[in-house]
Amino acid sequence: MEPLILPAGIALHGSTGGITVLMVEVPAELLELTRGAARISVLTGAGMSAESGVPTFRDAQDGLWAQYDPMTLATPEAFADQPDLVWAWYAWRRHLMTTIEPHAGHRALTRWGEHAAVEVITQNVDDLHERAGHHVLAHLHGSLFSLRCFDCDLPYDMPVEVPTQQVERLEPPLCPACLGHIRPDIVWFGEPLPVPAFERAEQSVTEADLVLVIGTSGAVFPAAGLPLLARANGVPTVEINPVPTELSHETTLNWRITAGAGLPALVSALG
Numbered sequence: 001m002e003p004l005i006l007p008a009g010i011a012l013h014g015s016t017g018g019i020t021v022l023m024v025e026v027p028a029e030l031l032e033l034t035r036g037a038a039r040i041s042v043l044t045g046a047g048m049s050a051e052s053g054v055p056t057f058r059d060a061q062d063g064l065w066a067q068y069d070p071m072t073l074a075t076p077e078a079f080a081d082q083p084d085l086v087w088a089w090y091a092w093r094r095h096l097m098t099t100i101e102p103h104a105g106h107r108a109l110t111r112w113g114e115h116a117a118v119e120v121i122t123q124n125v126d127d128l129h130e131r132a133g134h135h136v137l138a139h140l141h142g143s144l145f146s147l148r149c150f151d152c153d154l155p156y157d158m159p160v161e162v163p164t165q166q167v168e169r170l171e172p173p174l175c176p177a178c179l180g181h182i183r184p185d186i187v188w189f190g191e192p193l194p195v196p197a198f199e200r201a202e203q204s205v206t207e208a209d210l211v212l213v214i215g216t217s218g219a220v221f222p223a224a225g226l227p228l229l230a231r232a233n234g235v236p237t238v239e240i241n242p243v244p245t246e247l248s249h250e251t252t253l254n255w256r257i258t259a260g261a262g263l264p265a266l267v268s269a270l271g
């Protein structure tokens, strides 16, 4: 049952075992920054999805995939060399998403978006923001659920097999135009970011009243440069992350809290 977050950020969990009060105190300076904000850019990373159970890219992989290093699978060279192996890995990750739900933090952003312009820019390739009802302005690293031809780039929107068991090899579909292999439309290591998506993200963070940086280590550029661009344009930036990151010394304010606890408390406190 989703906790009822009261304005002071006090959450009451109705349960058979009585009432548990979860105290989440929203920092006053954060409330000050958010209360006047009409346009908020939200940059999310793997930590936003991790709380729903999506393993971060650097988490140890399990089962059959434990023997593989994601950094070597997520490359055009790996796909060119073994398309059935790389396709099977992404097909498994698409399956995992069917067992995972958005959390209270995703839903809080959607609620906030009903009263302000909340533009989500994500490094994540899952669809949790969308499944929480929030349009994503930019998938900077692409999406598990978008496909294209490896050879001619033609988008591919036919339904594809999603295995319910881990299989190590799965032949990718072939492009109807050139018979090339269909690949995930995800930015692999060594590939450039999608220019239109990144330009939308740059415009969003420079024109925002506030930028939230949630669940990212700030280790991967050019995405990690967006909060720096915001600050260079005088836009306040707030990091929401339980631990310090490479961006922490650049942001206006750091809130050491998880997305799933902090965002519902913040949105409730905004009324």
Ligand code: APR
Pocket (backbone or CB within 6 Å): 044, 045, 046, 047, 048, 050, 051, 056, 057, 058, 123, 124, 141, 214, 215, 216, 217, 218, 219, 220, 240, 241, 242, 243, 244, 245, 257, 258, 259, 260
């Ligand atoms: N709430 C908020 N932040 C969290 C939570 C949570 N519940 N759980 C973890 N975090 C934080 C971690 O402290 C860490 O700083 O999320 C961050 C995750 O960092 P990374 O795993 O490096 O993920 P990310 O920053 O998105 O990586 C950037 O690199 O792995 C590649 O292409 C991949 O898009 C990814 C990019």
